[in-house]
Amino acid sequence: TGVAGPGGGTAQKPVGLVHIAVMRMGGSPLHERCTFGKRARSEIREMTVARAFEMLSALA
Template structure:
């Protein structure tokens, strides 16, 4: 289902989280649970992977993760602000020590000049630290490729946090 490279990276991240005795949560919109699926593809991940939230709708982002309605209204679901609130909300709603969140426009429709297809925001939150986010503009690579690139970049952000 996933490329060998992605599985290897996920195994490495699980080992790093395990060494720190950290739990992981995910909050996913445009990837629809792919990040959680990747981690749970690996046997023994249950000692590290705490839970995953698929919050595709705004109502789910608000209800499950506590994303502020005003943030959604002012910035839109695909924004740095929402990605950070999703990651922080995943920590609040779980026993995790680290959370990664993704929100974006995978296409083929739904884009605009301001927020084109391929725009993705990834949030990362570590317990006791402010959440951060990064913006990616993958371009209109096709829905599947945008989603896979998002998974790859989310893993990269998590790896960066573990090496810091």
Template sequence: MSLFPGDIEERAQDIIRTFAEKGLMVATAESCTGGLIAGALTEISGSSAVVDRGFVTYTNIAKMEMLGVGQTVLRAFGAVSRETALQMAHGALFRSKAAVSVAVTGIAGPGGGSTEKPVGLVHISAQSRTGLILHREMRYGDIGRTGIRLATVRTALEMLVEAADLK
């Protein structure tokens, strides 16, 4: 029995198998998901050949210290922003041996949202060493904390595949 819903487990299995065949490693940088992306990947046997490391950077200080997110970016745009997600993904990629990284930062709720940045807003970035940089702004809505976090994992896993250019 998996800790994750079947669709997430299946996607993670596909990623582990395909990335292992290609000799690609992954790094994750997670805020609102708190390590669930790395958890979904490491739920799969053989993941040690693919998952290099995961960074759980819930605070701004952790984002700056562990991933090199700029204090000026955090002040200007906030932790939940395109700019922060891009810097998180870049930091994870270049502070690891991974070929591809994915980063997420968002508001999972139930509190913490605003009119400008509502609950369910998540910024996701994926990057590769080949120079491919992806970003998605997701507005999942107020579907509950667990719903937002699992939806974010689903999108992040999709973006890992896109960033590795394995379609």
């Protein structure tokens, strides 16, 4: 979840702020707060997916 932009950001939840959580069955959840900065919406989405896959790989 987060704010991919271009609008909708606030001081507490700026554009580029994304929370990612992954968990392996029976394991503990892994949560990361990512701040990608003010970028194009498509770039924030791509960076979010890339980071989520990295986090999933770490659980394997």
